[in-house]
Amino acid sequence: MNRKILIPCAIGAVLAVLPLVLNAYWVDVLNSVGIYAILALSLNLIVGHTGLFNLGHAAFYAVGAYTAAILNTHFHIPVLWLIPVSGLTAGLFALVVARPIIHLRGDYLCIVTIGVGEIVRIALINNVFGITGGANGIFGISRPSVFDLTLRTPNQFFYLIWVFVAVTVFLFHLLEYSRFGRAINYLREDEVAAEGSGVNTAHYKLAVFILGSAWAGMIGNIYAAKMTIISPESFTFWESVLMFVIVILGGSGSIVGVFLGAFLVVGLPEVFREFANARMLIFGAAMVGMMIFRTQGLIPARPRTYSAPDLEEGRETAV
Amino acid sequence: MEQLFQQLTNGLAVGSIYALIALGYTMVYGVLKLINFAHSDLFTLGAYLGLTLLTSLTLADRIGPLWGTIVLVVMVMGLIALAGALLDRVAYRPLRESPRLSAVVSALGASIFLQNTIMLIYGARFRVYPEDILPKAVFHVLGVDVPVVRILVLFTSLAMMAALYFFIQKTRIGTAIRAAAIDQGAARLMGIDVNRVILIVFMVGPALGGAAGLMVGLYYGQINFTMGWGYGLKAFTAAILGGIGNIPGAMVGGLLLGVIEALGAAYLSFAWKDAIAFAVLILILIVRPTGLLGERVAEKV
Numbered sequence: 001m002n003r004k005i006l007i008p009c010a011i012g013a014v015l016a017v018l019p020l021v022l023n024a025y026w027v028d029v030l031n032s033v034g035i036y037a038i039l040a041l042s043l044n045l046i047v048g049h050t051g052l053f054n055l056g057h058a059a060f061y062a063v064g065a066y067t068a069a070i071l072n073t074h075f076h077i078p079v080l081w082l083i084p085v086s087g088l089t090a091g092l093f094a095l096v097v098a099r100p101i102i103h104l105r106g107d108y109l110c111i112v113t114i115g116v117g118e119i120v121r122i123a124l125i126n127n128v129f130g131i132t133g134g135a136n137g138i139f140g141i142s143r144p145s146v147f148d149l150t151l152r153t154p155n156q157f158f159y160l161i162w163v164f165v166a167v168t169v170f171l172f173h174l175l176e177y178s179r180f181g182r183a184i185n186y187l188r189e190d191e192v193a194a195e196g197s198g199v200n201t202a203h204y205k206l207a208v209f210i211l212g213s214a215w216a217g218m219i220g221n222i223y224a225a226k227m228t229i230i231s232p233e234s235f236t237f238w239e240s241v242l243m244f245v246i247v248i249l250g251g252s253g254s255i256v257g258v259f260l261g262a263f264l265v266v267g268l269p270e271v272f273r274e275f276a277n278a279r280m281l282i283f284g285a286a287m288v289g290m291m292i293f294r295t296q297g298l299i300p301a302r303p304r305t306y307s308a309p310d311l312e313e314g315r316e317t318a319v
Numbered sequence: 320m321e322q323l324f325q326q327l328t329n330g331l332a333v334g335s336i337y338a339l340i341a342l343g344y345t346m347v348y349g350v351l352k353l354i355n356f357a358h359s360d361l362f363t364l365g366a367y368l369g370l371t372l373l374t375s376l377t378l379a380d381r382i383g384p385l386w387g388t389i390v391l392v393v394m395v396m397g398l399i400a401l402a403g404a405l406l407d408r409v410a411y412r413p414l415r416e417s418p419r420l421s422a423v424v425s426a427l428g429a430s431i432f433l434q435n436t437i438m439l440i441y442g443a444r445f446r447v448y449p450e451d452i453l454p455k456a457v458f459h460v461l462g463v464d465v466p467v468v469r470i471l472v473l474f475t476s477l478a479m480m481a482a483l484y485f486f487i488q489k490t491r492i493g494t495a496i497r498a499a500a501i502d503q504g505a506a507r508l509m510g511i512d513v514n515r516v517i518l519i520v521f522m523v524g525p526a527l528g529g530a531a532g533l534m535v536g537l538y539y540g541q542i543n544f545t546m547g548w549g550y551g552l553k554a555f556t557a558a559i560l561g562g563i564g565n566i567p568g569a570m571v572g573g574l575l576l577g578v579i580e581a582l583g584a585a586y587l588s589f590a591w592k593d594a595i596a597f598a599v600l601i602l603i604l605i606v607r608p609t610g611l612l613g614e615r616v617a618e619k620v
Contacts (some may be wrong), residue, residue: 110423252420285427288429
């Protein structure tokens with residue numbers, strides 16, 4: 001029990017001092033890692049825990065980011081206040097999109113989510129409803145402020161992002177060990193058996209899809225706040241692939257694995273900057289290699305363990 | 320009326336290219352239940368290899384435009400077939416027994432690898448096909464001018480599809496491929512070397528895809544290292560439209576998608592052209608998930 005509290009505290013302490021020792025560039029890299037970690041954690045609910053192929057997660061990320069950007073630039077609502085609104089619109093969009101397609105299996109769902117992602121991107125480029133700014137996107141999103149402090153430097157964003165990461169990890173950890181978490185794991189392992197045991201699979205699939213998408217929408221808000229400019233280019237298919245790869249590479253279903261995945265996928269290309277053009281080539285080859293030599297991901301989720309009830313004690317109480 | 324006819328023929332030509340690519344997806348999916356994301360990059364590779372061979376060998380000058388083009392198509396198909404076999408050997412064969420998600424990631428990785436290899440070799444800019452290979456002649460059909468390239472593309476693809484259909488339906492290897500697609504275990508018990516079947520599928524499919532790449536180069540005149548992504552996604556849509564795993568379905572789906580897209584671009588909105596294909600895809604999956612010709616039910620993960 002002690003370890004369960006000590007380790008996160010130690011990691012938190014190390015992260016808290018990191019911006020003091022790193023230069024602005026690397027802090028910014030860590031910010032990206034944080035954003036992708038949250039995105040991948042939200043996708044992990046859908047892909048890792050529930051086993052639904054989703055290669056269009058960037059669409060919901062985009063909806064959240066654009067919600068924040070539009071409401072902020074038009075109505076001057078402070079951008080961080082819009083986090084719940086971004087989550088809500090992304091969640092609603094997920095509900096509308098997923099309701100008719102969620103029953104599709106495996107690759108069918110995968111290809112439809114790709115299609116949804118593309119439609120959203122094309123819609124943004126075509127300036128849908130005249131509010132998304134077309135291919136140039138939206139600029140002039142105001143800087144976020146926490147109480148009276150306006151966030152500008154990478155260091156300040158570092159704390160904003162990683163606090164959000166901590167909250168996400170905490171909540172998702174609780175979710176994983178809840179009734180809900182068990183239900184979605186069950187339907188990933190065997191949908192028919194889950195249905196037979198009274199798990200309403202359609203309901204749970206939809207719920208998890210909406211939850212993951214809403215979370216991506218919220219981080220979309222933070223992304224918009226950090227960049228102050230957003231454009232359709234930031235929400236392409238490859239963005240979805242990146243999130244997907246983080247989940248699978250790290251170890252689907254495992255929170256620690258997702259973090260390692262985020263560090264590797266987002267951080268390592270920065271380390272190999274000198275290879276410039278060839279780094280994506282290496283990245284692709286590494287993906288193939290990883291899958292061949294470590295199929296289950298770097299840190300796969302451990303199977304659930306339950307301690308058996310103490311038989312002696314049971315007998316005593318029975319008597 | 321004239322515009323309608325122009326769009327129809329254009330749609331059929333583009334659709335036949337989609338169909339050729341879709342065949343590669345649907346064959347691999349039929350046997351392995353895997354979306355071969357790298358297929359679209361083999362298609363791009365076909366376009367680039369075609370350009371290289373075209374400019375370095377100057378076949379058209381030596382043996383005439385007709386034979387030059389035919390030899391070129393055969394060479395590109397052969398080379399891409401080899402690339403396909405290599406891809407299977409390196410990226411997919413070690414993952415036969417792994418979970419499906421791993422194979423998907425491997426496919427995405429192979430796709431990124433191939434795309435960037437092409438970019439490093441040929442550069443990131445658009446490359447232009449020489450203009451004087453195919454005759455610039457124009458056919459007059461029903462009072463409408465149809466470029467000869469369009470007709471050539473359509474008929475070459477139809478011929479290739481007919482050849483493939485014959486190969487799958489009438490030859491021993493084709494029977495083995497169909498058997499492996501229905502039940503790999505049973506096929507193995509009947510003495511079919513399934514790994515060899517998969518290897519052949521990974522040669523035939525990409526060969527058709529490579530030919531499609533060459534046709535895009537000849538038809539549109541310019542190619543780019545990222546073009547595979549759009550074509551690949553639409554071809555996959557076409558495969559689903561016709562019923563994935565179903566070879567005639569991929570042909571019908573491709574032609575249909577090409578026509579829908581051309582008419583949609585002309586009469587609805589050009590800017591939303593790419594979105595139309597995906598909207599069709601989503602509609603099809605909601606209304607008839609098995610596709611137009613598919614009997615195969617969506618597989619359990």
